[in-house]
Amino acid sequence: MKLIASDMDGTLLNKYWRISDENRAAVLEAQAAGIHFVIATGRPYTNVNVIIEEAGISCPVISLNGAQTHDASGKLIASQPLSKQQVRAVHDILLEEGMYFELMTEQGAISLSHDRYVEIAQYYGAMELSHLPEVERHETVLRMCEERIRNERCQFVDSFERYLNDDQLDILKIFALTTDEECFNRCDERVRQLTGLAVSSSAHGNLEVNAQNGNKGYAVQQYAASLGLEPSDIMAMGDGFNDLSMLKMAGRGIVMDNAPDSLKALIANRTKRNTEHGVAYAIRQLLEEKGLSAASEIASSVER
Template sequence: MKLIASDMDGTLLNKYWRISEENRQAVLDAQAAGIHFVIATGRPYTNVNVILEEAGISCPVISLNGAQTHDANGRLIASQPLTKQQVRAVHNILVEEDMYFELMTDIGAISLSYDRYVDIMNFHGEIELSHLSQQERQDTILRMCEERIRNERCQFVDSFESYLENEQLDILKVFALTKDEECFKRCDARVRELTGLAISSSAFGNLEINAERGNKGYAVMQYAASLGIEPAEIMAMGDGFNDLTMLQMAGRGIVMGNAPQALKDLIPLQTKKNTEHGVAHAIRELLATVDVVR
């Protein structure tokens, strides 16, 4: 394998949304062995970069599910924005169904309601942070919300209209959340009736809409091709359905132990959970085979 592509949330990151020391060292060891490492995440680049800098890892970043690719120096090298007509059609559906959503743009995330965002994050935090006490959960969720708003340059506005009409602004992804499963199902079904889109979900109640080529599989393969690396020479790791395209295209697609069973049914190779440093485990297995070959 010549390139490793890793998702972040539920994959490279632990339960505190940080890179564990085990994962950090495994990534650095893979790079030292001459293997390229690239992040492929639904998060925006500005958010990812903060986490990588904290861990002391330098690598290219495929962000917003494949809508943007930055090299290790932070230079934008590829972009797959939605058209304004596509965003308008998605916007109208989500407004009609009253699903919370944000426009992820090249100037940051745009939202209509801070309070609604925090309310939904509290709901999801009750599930994801069940290992913490009630007070610790509340403190952690509030800290993560404030951190995300700062790192992703979130703006809270009264209307999306000016952004939908601005042809100079790139809208790269529509990110939607709900606590209502029936609302999610309706929105998912209606959005899938539209054409030219890549539609995925990375967690319960989450809907992510990109341009057709704004998916992780296309972005990883495009980046690999720029290095002369074939799909068979790529190892990819992820835990969500927004990872499926790259897991299927890679020569070695590996699903996390914490991934939903439906994804595990599609991807036969599996590693440990993200809370058990599954990325490090998979990289160590790969490096052991490299050492044998040498």
């Protein structure tokens, strides 16, 4: 394995949506040992960059499920936007069904309702942060919502029409959420009937729509090819169905133990939960297999 690709939420990030010291150290060890590391996430680049800079990690970022790829210096090197016709078709379905959704653009996320976004976030926060007291959980979710709004440059508008009719603005992904399972199922079924799209879900009640080649598998494979690497050279880790394309493409796809059972049934290799530093565990297994370690690499470079 010469390249490691990792998802973020539920994978590289802990329950507080940060990179743990253990995961950070393991990533740096892999890079010191000469193994390429790339993040592949549904998040937009601006949000990812804040988190990896905080952790002291420098690496390429595949964002918005594969819609964009930036190199380690921040230069955009690949893009897979949706066509305006595709956006209009999905927009009409989601609006008709009443599902909350955002248009993800280079200018930031475009939404129709701040309050509805926070309401849905609180609903899922009650499950994901159930270990916290109610008041602390509520405040934590509010803080995370405001952090996301700031980092992703979210804009709240009365209508999407201006953006649907702007031929100069690329819409890279449509991100949708609902707490209503029946609404989700209807939207999922209807959107999947459209052609030329990559439709996935990274969490319960979440629907993500990209252009056909705007998926993690295609983006990671293309990035690897730019380095002269084959899929057999790639180790990929993830926990959601928006990770499935890269987990199946990679020579070693590894699913997190916190992933849904339906995803774990499709991928043979397993690592620990994201809250147990599963990324670090998998990386160190790889380094041991290759007989590499940060310490030995640094020592050999000093000797040379």
